[in-house]
Amino acid sequence: MAKWLLVDGYNMAFRAFYGMPELTRADGFPTGALHGWVKTMWKLQDQEKPDAMLVFFDLGGSQDRLALHPEYKAQRKETPEPLEKQIPVIKELTRAMGLVGVELDGVESDDLLAAQARVLAAAGHDVLIVSADKDFAQCVNDRIKILSPPPTANPKLGWRLMDAAAVVEKFGVPPAQIAEYLALIGDTSDNIPGIDGVGPKTAAKWFAEFKTLEGIIAAAGSLKPERFREVVIRDAERLRVNLKLTTLSDKPVLPQVNQGEPQVAKLLQLLEAMEMKSTLTEAQKRYSGQAELF
Template structure:
């Protein structure tokens, strides 16, 4: 079968924005994220040689999760204005490069991406999820792996794969227990409060003993350390809510995975318009070859 890259759009866009020094067009329009975006997609294409690439973007918050927890992601700062200005150009460049952009109002891109990954894997395709978001660990299996971007603090590490064994090594639990793990320890990046004082080691121990959140709740009177027994019992409903928040929705509609045609001429126009001369020269070389002309 084929190999697909599924890219967490905002995750990669933020990385590009912060990784590339401030760059602007002559009129002051910011372009640093655009430079990083184009080079990152080309790097991934060269390295992984996928049959197709899908890029997932958020269009507003997750309405279902906000009903469960109005404070969901409320602590996150607004997107920097300079990056916000570059999002639509990023999408335009993505389409011109021959990659599909996927987005639905009120539905988190994480859910859309995860549902697509699982659907592709069931069809026998290999999937690489390009993201540093730990939530995706819950869908890793023999066909789905995570491709982690180079860490900002140590970019020399390069892109790294995380498979099922890697998930266990990182979190202490297998993919099928990741949502329960996050429900227990909480997720500060999404503003989900876990049980106060319960850290990774305790959560892993409980899940090894009791399998899942319901098992932990059912055995609240026996858990160790004893100081958490009342907290688990008293916050049982919160833990069940947390599990709904941390579990990715795999029942969402997916798209037919067909590689679209690139539009070299449109890409050249965009790159020239943003005064990305180096990328324009590379694009003419890449898409000027006979096999890239459609």
């Protein structure tokens, strides 16, 4: 069976942008994120040596989640303009590197990636989800693990592998309870309000005792601390809606996507056009023999 790397494209693009200095082409076009992106993809290939690697991008909001909660992700700031300019080129570079670039209008990339991970795992493949997004912890099982990038505040920690035991250590609940856990405590990054005052420790304690979100709702009259009893009863339906928002899809809406092949000439042309000289030199060495260099 094969080893697959599934990359959360926008998560990695933002990290490439903020992790690099403000580099520009001679005409002022920003290129910092482009340098960071290509080097990150190469590092992942060299470090993990996957049999196949795919990148997933967003191409519009989640229509299903917005129908349930119109304020879903409404608080997020606009993408910085220099990064916005680089996103189309990042996608071009991704495809030229043979990493495909999967996207579908109206469906979040998280759902596309999660569904693909589960299909591959069910077929017996090993999957690494490359992302810092905590939502993916719900996908972890014997075949699926998360590869988290170094924290921007402490890059020396390096890339970290998260298996089921690491999920429990970090969140206090196993992967199967992550979506319910997030529904209960809320997720500020997605603008999903949980029960005010219920933090990770209280949530983990309740799940240990009552097992599921419905179990917690059913036991609302006996919850401790007592101040949450009426609140949970009152907000039971909102918690159920939250769970629909925090649960990633397990139903593929695309056929299985296969690994692409590097388009070396196209990649080198892009790197030259972006005036990425050192990256171009490295690409010429890395892909030598795979295509004519101009």
